[in-house]
Amino acid sequence: MAAVSFLTTFLLFYLPLLVVPVGYSYFEIPKVFVAEGLIILISVFFLLKGNLRPLLENKKLLYPVLGIFTLSIIDLIFFRTATTFFGNSFRLQGIFLLWNLLLFALVSSALNIKRISPVFFLLPLVGLLISIFLVGVDGRGQYVGTLGEASALAATVAFIWPFAFLKLKQKSLKWASLLLAAIIIFLSGQRAGFVAFGIQVAILVISVSLKQNLKMTVIFGLAVAVLSLTGPFFDPPGWYENRAEIWKTALTAPFDQIHDNKFSVVALLIGRGFGNVEQVLPKLSTGLDNNVRFQYVDSAHNVFLDWWIEGGILGVGLLSWLVFPALKRFTKKNDKVLILSFMGVLVLLLFNPLSVVNLVQFWWLIGQGFSKDLS
Numbered sequence: 001m002a003a004v005s006f007l008t009t010f011l012l013f014y015l016p017l018l019v020v021p022v023g024y025s026y027f028e029i030p031k032v033f034v035a036e037g038l039i040i041l042i043s044v045f046f047l048l049k050g051n052l053r054p055l056l057e058n059k060k061l062l063y064p065v066l067g068i069f070t071l072s073i074i075d076l077i078f079f080r081t082a083t084t085f086f087g088n089s090f091r092l093q094g095i096f097l098l099w100n101l102l103l104f105a106l107v108s109s110a111l112n113i114k115r116i117s118p119v120f121f122l123l124p125l126v127g128l129l130i131s132i133f134l135v136g137v138d139g140r141g142q143y144v145g146t147l148g149e150a151s152a153l154a155a156t157v158a159f160i161w162p163f164a165f166l167k168l169k170q171k172s173l174k175w176a177s178l179l180l181a182a183i184i185i186f187l188s189g190q191r192a193g194f195v196a197f198g199i200q201v202a203i204l205v206i207s208v209s210l211k212q213n214l215k216m217t218v219i220f221g222l223a224v225a226v227l228s229l230t231g232p233f234f235d236p237p238g239w240y241e242n243r244a245e246i247w248k249t250a251l252t253a254p255f256d257q258i259h260d261n262k263f264s265v266v267a268l269l270i271g272r273g274f275g276n277v278e279q280v281l282p283k284l285s286t287g288l289d290n291n292v293r294f295q296y297v298d299s300a301h302n303v304f305l306d307w308w309i310e311g312g313i314l315g316v317g318l319l320s321w322l323v324f325p326a327l328k329r330f331t332k333k334n335d336k337v338l339i340l341s342f343m344g345v346l347v348l349l350l351f352n353p354l355s356v357v358n359l360v361q362f363w364w365l366i367g368q369g370f371s372k373d374l375s
Helices: 002-017 028-048 052-057 059-078 095-108 119-135 150-167 171-188 191-209 214-228 243-251 265-270 277-288 303-332 336-349 356-369
Strands: 255-257
Touching: 002 028, 002 119, 002 150, 002 356, 028 095, 028 356, 052 059, 059 095, 059 303, 095 356, 119 150, 119 171, 150 171, 150 191, 150 336, 150 356, 171 191, 191 214, 191 336, 214 303, 214 336, 243 277, 243 303, 265 303, 277 303, 303 336, 303 356, 336 356
Parallel strands: none
Antiparallel strands: none
């Protein structure tokens, strides 16, 4: 299984550095193609070893995954649009990618990367710091590195640094990893990145230095994350991706005609189809007569609101079935590395659409949360 471990490590820690300067999308599209190819390859290697039985026996993970898969099939039959299967041309985050992520979560529940040298967790942080100066800033003056988006850069660092800090033995390297993470997140200019990093450091300090109960510390971190969701509602109104306005629009997803209070029971229960957010939001915005319809918005800027639009009550329920038990399991097993990484990525997902890199990391963490042998 050495090949599988190597490929998994590349996916999680080195895919963020991949850039292919061909075509109009140097950053995201090449990563999507490589991620999907490697997930399929890892799954084939895994299944050729005759390891199907553990996956089928892991019913706590298998049932919600099958539920999401079934929901996606319903979407392909009844709610198919031009972006349903492959997603839009900028992100390619449609049902096909979702299937790959579900498969990766299943396989990841039976895999670990224990044998990887901790130095391999530090090197990507060095590479990302170098890349932000090579690539420069985006239109808003934020450094994006090889991820192409500041939010994706911050989320990637939030995932990686706990592995480096907690697994490296040499103190100088441990603190170097923390310093690198702080610098990169600061340069990304992402407020959600600051919140995520602050929560991670707080959990680490409170649980380790102050020796407080880890469960209560994680609950505290979740409470801070939820409280931070009020932040966008205090932002001054603007035309460019006003998060609060997008969230308000997304919440009305079950309604067909908002002013007449006519809503779709089907949309309420099973949503309007995976991959269809960018079609749904402008229609909802027109009914609300707000500014979202005048922008190109392909995400609700919150993972649960995306799933609310795409999968309704069932979709949000299935996602929650995966997310919160995984975090509970990490806490029960006292796995601080996975707790910190999961909290970091989750907080960024509460505010932003992210790269395929971050989605791969997120679903790997979910798989680890249902593993019989947590790393």
